[in-house]
Amino acid sequence: MKIQEKITLFFVIIATTGLILVNGAIFYFVSSFTFEDFFKRLEARVNLSAEINVHPDSRSEAYQHVRSRYLEKLDNEQDYVSKMDSGTQNTFKKPLPLPDKFYNEIIGTGKARYNEGNHFYAGSFFKTEQGNYIVIVAAEDPYGFKELEQLKKVLLIVFAISILLTYIAGKIFSYYTIKPVRSIIRSVKKISADNLNSRLTEVKGKDEIAELVLTFNNMLTRLETSFETQNNFVSNASHELRTPLTIITSEAELLLTNGNLSPTNGETVKTILSEAEKLVNILSSLLGMAQSGFNGKKQNWERIRMDELILTVADHVKKIEPKSILDVNFSNLPENESLLYTEGNANLLQLAVSNIILNACKYSNNNPVTISVGSENGRILIVVSDIGIGIPMDEQQHIFEPFFRASNTGDFEGHGIGLPLTLNIIRLHKGSIGIRSEEQVGTEIQIMLPVDSN
Template identity: 65%
Template sequence: MKLQNKLTLLFFSIGTIGLVLFHAAIFYFVSEFNFEDFFKRLQARAKLAAEINIYPDEKSIAYQEMRSRYLEKMEDEKDYVIRIDSLTRMQFERPVSLPETFYKTVVSKGDARYNKNNNFYYGKLFKTQHGNYIVIVTASDPSGFHELETLRKVLLIVFVISVLLTYVGGKIFSRYSVRPLTAVIRNVKNISANNLHLRLKELDGNDEMSELVLTFNNMLNRLETAFATQNNFVSNASHELKTPLTIITAETELVLAQKGISPETEASAKTILYHADKLGHIITSLLGLAQSGFDGKKQNWQKIRIDELIITVADAVKKIHPDSVIQIDFSSLPTEESLLCTEGNINLLQLALSNIVGNACKYSNNQLVDIRVSVENGRIAISITDRGIGIPESEQQHIFEPFFRASNTSDFEGHGIGLPLTLNIIRLHKGSIGIRSEEQKGTEMQIILPVSNNFLITA
């Protein structure tokens, strides 16, 4: 998940939880306020009911008149007066079916409250000279219940709107937050090995993004220095290494050209010449390996038809391995010729494919080697299959390491540089290499290359 989406989700989650708590708190406190207000009204009526029913005298008539004239008649309002003989024994009439805890609370604490299904009950204990009484007043509150239902609907609508606004705000917040990072990513994508002199624009401030840009620029400085050093080495190594090697080879050939040299001298000279030639091949391969992985500049890049390149590679390998048997399968090629074209350096690609096809012929003792070419989803697939000695499973992960040779290749000449060089070339062309091998059964190497962008047909 992208950082922007994570920030949006985090902002949305925190905002939604906050809105839930906020709206729940509003509904809770409003409902508690309504309940408290209603119970206070019941409490006032309980006192009036006590004055009217427990103390019947001239004032009772006045209280009754005041209640009927000035107090609003509540919905389903009823009064109950219960005389109790003893406060220790709960033996008295219960005109209202309420939980026993309600009556016990009235007796022990002096009053109690209870509500169920929008029916409210308030009970109060009155101690008089004539005895002890419990007055219970009950009523319903449809208007209050309706107000709470309206509040619930309003809060729900406001909550939905707030959630949507929170999501939009989260998107805006995340986009604004990652904008500097997006700019850095866009600029980094434009920096490659052939323009390492470019730097990211430093940001104002001392925040993490400014530190990231500064760190990346410092890394580019180090990379540019390292690449420049490698470039100098690659440029000078050919002359510095090959010149003395050429002299050694020439002097050795002069020795061999002389007449009358002893057999021991001739044998030694041939050994020197053999190893000088071998060293020359190693140096050439190492220089090729270094150059292929150096800068990625598209020097001498052109449109290359893979089918024609495969034919050229097969002919070149047959000249090196005259006894090789190479079979090319073009049956899966598309009818659109432009889909067979990739972009790259034809000499490098020919070298990479020749390495793989040559290895297939060499390590299979010139048994049949199949080359199959196909195109799918804008990618060119080249499969090279042999019936040779294969590669031990535990060693397959190391075959692209320089100078590594499988344990079963001791009878074959090689330096362990061809496949690393091939991998660098394929990566340089934005491709990939896959391998599937089994000892004593053979090896299949598959190279994937992109179809040229200029020729790629999109639906």
């Protein structure tokens, strides 16, 4: 879930919670006020009923006149007067089948209230010279309940409309909140190794967005410095390091051609020459790894047909390893020749594929190596398989780490640089490498490359 959606959801949840609490409080207080008002009206009628029925005198008719003339008649209004027995304490005939708690509260506190749904009851205790009485007035309040039902409907409608408006407000709020972040994302996506000198537009203020922009710009400055340092190394290391190695190699070859060396000294010079040549190879591979880390647009990219490149690489391997046996299989080529083209640097791709084929020849003691080219799921598929020593299962995850060599390669020369360099080159071309291997059975390496969209 995107941050904008999370903010909107969080906004709606907070607003919904607040609306539920507010609407609940409104309904609670309105219903409490409605019930309280109706009970007070009942209690006023209880007092009038007591004046009329418990204290009969000359004023009874006046109270009766006031009640009938000035007080509205409540729905199903009924008066109940019950005299308590004088001989037995708190004994009386219950005028209505109401809970004992209601009657006990009347006797204990002097008054009580009770309701069942829309039926309301108010009662009071009166003590006179003629005896003790309990007066109860019962009535219904349909209008109050209708008002509460109407209020409930209004609150639900207002709640639904408020949630909708809150959602819209949340979307607008989250959109403008995340807008600076989206702008940063768009700007960052445009920055690559070709334009590391670009910077994000600074934001005024001291908020988190301004701090994020400043952090990105500082990071880009560090990356630009790092890439420039690497670029300078690639540009200068070849000349600076190859020159002394060339001199050492030339001098060693000159000593060997003179023929004036003793056998012991001759072997020593041969060792120097061999190690110097190894050092040249290591240097070339290291420079290739550094070079393959750059953006491809600096590498003279072109449209490459991969079956032709495989043939070129096979000829190159034959010259390096004359004893190698290569079986180039083109039986899986797609009918559409455009699916064999990719975009990249031909020299780097030749280096990557030749590293894999040379490894297959070396670690299989020049047993037959099969190379096939095809198309799968809209991508170019190159498969190199051998019948060699294989790679231990627990070491396969490390073979693309620089300078790592499997435990069963002690009898073979190598430096652990070829496969890491190959992986860098394939990644540079937006491809991938897969491997399947079993000890003493062989190894299969699959290279997937994107088809050129042009």
